[in-house]
Amino acid sequence: MNEALPLRSRAEATTANLAALLARAEQLAAAVMPGGHGRRRAGHGDDFWQYRAVQPGDTLRMVDWRRSARSDAQFVRQKEWQISQSVFFWVDRARSMQFSSAPDLPQKMDRAQLVSLAIAILLSRGGEQIGLCGENLPPRAGPKQLARFADFLMHLKPEDYAAPQFETIKNNAFCVCVSDFLGDIETVEKTVLKASAKGARGVCLQILDPAEESFPFRGRTVFDSVGGTIQHDTLQAADLSARYLERLAERKARLEHLCHQTGWTFSTHHTNTPAQSAAMWLYKMIEGPR
Missing domain, CATH: 3.40.50 (Rossmann fold)
Structure with a gap:
């Protein structure tokens, strides 16, 4: 029983250190991206992300004509990367x-x-x-x-x-x-x-x-x-x-x-x-x- 006490103390100390590291890392993550939920990048997916102006290399099929009709510029509808x-x-x-x-x-x-x-x-x-x-x-x-x-x-x-x-x-x-x-x-x-x-x-x-x-x-x-x-x-x-x-x-x-x-x-x-x-x-x- 006495031999088990140091082992248990080490285990408890390791658990406490891990919990402290996780708490500090969560705080640091919040400082890097306050309220963030991870990266958002353009790509192939189903969720709308943003509109952007047409760029060289874009095809007519990529143009969102409904959004473009509200201004003098043409826009592409980008979806969020989901892979x-x-x-x-x-x-x-x-x-x-x-x-x-x-x-x-x-x-x-x-x-x-x-x-x-x-x-x-x-x-x-x-x-x-x-x-x-x-x-x-x-x-x-x-x-x-x-x-x-x-x-x-x-x-x-x-x-x-x-x-x-x-x-x-x-x-x-x-x-x-x-x-x-x-x-x-x-x-x-x-x-x-x-x-x-x-x-x-x-x-x-x-x-x-x-x-x-x-x-x-x-x-x-x-x-x-x-x-x-x-x-x-x-x-x-x-x-x-x-x-x-x-x-x-x-x-x-x-x-x-x-x-x-x-x-x-x-x-x-x-x-x-x-x-x-x-x-x-x-x-x-x-x-x-x-």
């Missing part, structure tokens, strides 16, 4: 994502979980199919899928660094990578190129702690990876600053080139800035035409 899309998330939960340089800053993982879940909530409201790569969670729609998505996000990984996994994506899917991208860059490049070869489009959102961007370290410093597998001791940390910043800039340049090459989009978000800025950027990128 659900598959959005594959890969959210880095390796140990490097547990880093935070100050007590008042969130861990990179916390920010990645929060932003990803908020976007998943908005997509789910719009009837989109969401899935989580690296887990047994293929894309589906509905509240049960969203609950499983949130639960899987709480499962941490044992390795220090991780790379995207998109082996199970469908052709012409949309991929969302959220990571610090501080692991093996060549693996990231190969994975994204393979996904692009399947017709997938996507975004790479890099999340960094401000200390990782500025390298404020001076004097005697011992650098440890979060998992403790890598350690470097230096007497003059300032001497490493220029080389570190150069390598970070090179890594960002490679990620930007990769996304440009594949038609994906890349952006960097820092944990000392509001989560809403990252969520709004990410939602806008997914919302855009595919």
Whole structure:
């Protein structure tokens, strides 16, 4: 009986943390799209969406003559897109994502979980199919899928660094990578190129702690990876600053080139800035035409 108490306490703590994450993600989703019910896009469906002016390439059959008769211009009646899309998330939960340089800053993982879940909530409201790569969670729609998505996000990984996994994506899917991208860059490049070869489009959102961007370290410093597998001791940390910043800039340049090459989009978000800025950027990128 006594042995069961710690297990029960851990289970209760995990449940409480999940509930808190869901509540924060709901608030963030509401900030990104107040009162929204998911994306609305033009496409093949039965529900009226809007009228728009005739554009080059439109045929006479597309013109709504009743609406056009009320003005000097011609209009097309657009219907709302009703085919659900598959959005594959890969959210880095390796140990490097547990880093935070100050007590008042969130861990990179916390920010990645929060932003990803908020976007998943908005997509789910719009009837989109969401899935989580690296887990047994293929894309589906509905509240049960969203609950499983949130639960899987709480499962941490044992390795220090991780790379995207998109082996199970469908052709012409949309991929969302959220990571610090501080692991093996060549693996990231190969994975994204393979996904692009399947017709997938996507975004790479890099999340960094401000200390990782500025390298404020001076004097005697011992650098440890979060998992403790890598350690470097230096007497003059300032001497490493220029080389570190150069390598970070090179890594960002490679990620930007990769996304440009594949038609994906890349952006960097820092944990000392509001989560809403990252969520709004990410939602806008997914919302855009595919």
